[in-house]
Amino acid sequence: AQKITQTQPGMFVQEKEAVTLDCTYDTSDPSYGLFWYKQPSSGEMIFLIYQGSYDQQNATEGRYSLNFQKARKSANLVISASQLGDSAMYFCAMREISNDYKLSFGAGTTVTVRA
């Protein structure tokens, strides 16, 4: 079974608008970590934001925030005030003790920001 599901293969967003990238996950571990990575066309994988399963508040990092709904097992990434440089592939990932701290990745969502 897929541990991480990203249902949006591609999205377009207008510059300066916000965009939400969906991510749902599947685990029976009581404690786990959720991560988002950005992969621009240049190819590098950039860590963006982390959400712990026991964190009471949604994580935020600059223009990135996580809409974490534990009961629904979703961890959606919100990018506010989109910039042209945000055009990239975005991956959701999960790390669990039961998986020996390996990262399970989703298939990714391509975001294209339009001027």
Add this chain to the structure above:
Amino acid sequence: DAGVIQSPRHEVTEMGQEVTLRCKPISGHDYLFWYRQTMMRGLELLIYFNNNVPIDDSGMPEDRFSAKMPNASFSTLKIQPSEPRDSAVYFCASSFRGQDQPQHFGDGTRLSIL
């Protein structure tokens, strides 16, 4: 702070040749991971090490692939003999232990086998 360093950045070689990819993890990290990324298969975990010891190599596609970590600051991924279907981007990543620890990726090696 130095991140994960991979070399070479690009490699083009002919089928049948030996290819060696190199990785220097972030100092102090306990875990090192090798990934392969292709359009068809996405990001695949090939092998990972914990404290220099290979833990799970079930993702290594064939016996032509081997990986070593002789010390905490160096790892290699070797393909011998190489085949065109091995063409991909290979990433090395490292991290501390713990589900709250992000993996930090190198810039990748873009490998083309002709």
